[in-house]
Amino acid sequence: MRSIGLYLHIPFCRRKCLYCDFCSFPGRTGDYQRYLEALKQELRLRWNPQWQVATIYIGGGTPTVLPPSALAELLREIKTVARVQPQAEVTVEANPGTIDGPGLAQLRAAGVNRLSVGAQSGDDRFLKILGRIHTTADVESTVALARRAGFTNINLDLIYGLPGETLDDWQQTLRWAIALAPDHLSCYGLQVEPGTPLQSMVREGRVRLPTDDEVSAMFMANTRILPAAGYKQYEISNFARRPRAGEAASGDYRCRHNLIYWRYQDYLGLGLAAVSTVAGHRWVNLDNLEAYLSAVAAGTEPTGMVEPLTPRQAMAEMLILGFRLTTGPDPEAFASRWGVSLAQVLGERVQPLLDGGFLREAAGTYRLTPRGMLVSNQVLTKLLAPLL
Ligand code: SF4
Known part of the structure; x- marks a missing residue:
């Protein structure tokens, strides 16, 4: 049996954020159902009975633009087709403002045991600059609702080095995040990707990015402030909380799915533009939605490129x-x-x-x-x- 991580890409969002170059489309609600059917079909096409699934990660895009019942149905299908380990980590990425309490409860009941919340900043000014659809209050309420729905493993994604952000601003975001008591924090430096509206804003001088020294100081603040608040750095950008007093010492909040990538173990990616690496073979799925849907509908694997790896x-x-x-x-x-x-x-x-x-x-x-x-x-x- 070969243990793999399973990634499913949901390429839909409410609106495109200004810094985003991920494979995601705003709107296209009319494509949701066809896409979900294609994902299930791709799993059936690619599944190898010699595999077993150690982790499932539904990412995007914004998976929570889909009805929670559709995500639950997707998980049911995965468990029907694939051999999923009973203790598998099952993560869904959720963007604040796209899911409510009953929706979160539905995901939890469907076996989702880790929620990754796209918070990005603890300051509404920066959320606006990034073109995010939500406010900090939305993040706070999503975390509270997720706790109420029974989630005991919640990640917050944060970005530092934002246009106009100072070290003080970033430290304030860290303190805000810590006060929400997540179990895991991912803190990535902002990348200005080619072709994004943010790149034009920077190029035209409409926004000013922090200097390299300022960004370095923000990174160093992560390595100081988060451990002092009980979060252990286990990867350059990732921090997992240590067990609290009275909690089983075995509590491990590191992201098991991402550990598969960092340890160079096998993973199968399903969906648009998803990457897979299994037994030394690497391939990338088609990144055109119509081409992807047609390939799968014709019963063929939607591989866009096989990447030879020496x-x-x-x-x-x-x-x-x-x-x-x-x-x-x-x-x-x-x-x-x-x-x-x-x-x-x-x-x-x-x-x-x-x-x-x-x-x-x-x-x-x-x-x-x-x-x-x-x-x-x-x-x-x-x-x-x-x-x-
Ligand atoms: S929510 Fe995420 S994937 Fe969607 S547009 Fe914003 S950054 Fe991109």
């Missing part, structure tokens, strides 16, 4: 992802996959990075220090030069 590329990817984790790449998993040790592959390039305080050595592997995380691209470019 062993060298795969080894580099495994290390790049592994270094995102605060524990570093797993030396045993690495050696058993490639038949060489981590130390052999990294060679003499490690020492200057250890000396410079960018890496540290622990438990038979290497880890980025906070300083190394700030400039992780440069550190990894040096470290993995022969593989890139």
Whole structure:
């Protein structure tokens, strides 16, 4: 049996946010039903009885623009077609303002045991600049309703480095988020993606981005403020809360689905533009909605591109992802996959990075220090030069 993570992409949103280059369309409510049927059909086409599902992640887009009953039905179908582990982590991304209390209760009853809420900022000024459809009050009420519906594992997604944002503003967002007592926090730096309205706003000087130094200070604030509030950093941008007094010490709120990516394990992506990597094979689904729907309706796998992965590329990817984790790449998993040790592959390039305080050595592997995380691209470019 091969354990996999299952990702399902819902490419619909109420409105397009100004910074977004994800595969998502505003409106198109008329396509919802056809798309859901196609997702179920794609699962039937691709499913291999040698697999078992360890995690399910329904992301987007905004999955919660779909009726909760449709998401529940999708989960039922997955469990009918696929072998899903009884303790599987089942996450749904929810955007505030798109789901109410009864809807959340319906998701919980359907087996969703982790809710990832797209909060983004604790300041309504920035939500407006980003073109989000919701306010901070909507985030607060979604979290409260989710707790009432029985969710005990809630993530908040946040973005720092927003136009006009100061270090104080960001720290205020962190404090606001902590007060909502989520079980997990994802804090990503804003990326200005080509072709987005935000890029034009920046280019035309209509908004001003924080400097690199200011953004670095915001990142460092994450590594200081969140651990002090009981959240352990386990990945460059991700923090999971430690068990509280009286709670089982085994409580682990790290995102098991994302750990599959960072550990370079197998995942199957279903839906528009979804990526899969299984047993060293990588493919990307079609990203045109009509082409995707037609391919699946014709009973063919909707593969848009097969990405050949040389062993060298795969080894580099495994290390790049592994270094995102605060524990570093797993030396045993690495050696058993490639038949060489981590130390052999990294060679003499490690020492200057250890000396410079960018890496540290622990438990038979290497880890980025906070300083190394700030400039992780440069550190990894040096470290993995022969593989890139
Ligand atoms: S809600 Fe998310 S996926 Fe949808 S437009 Fe906004 S950022 Fe993009």
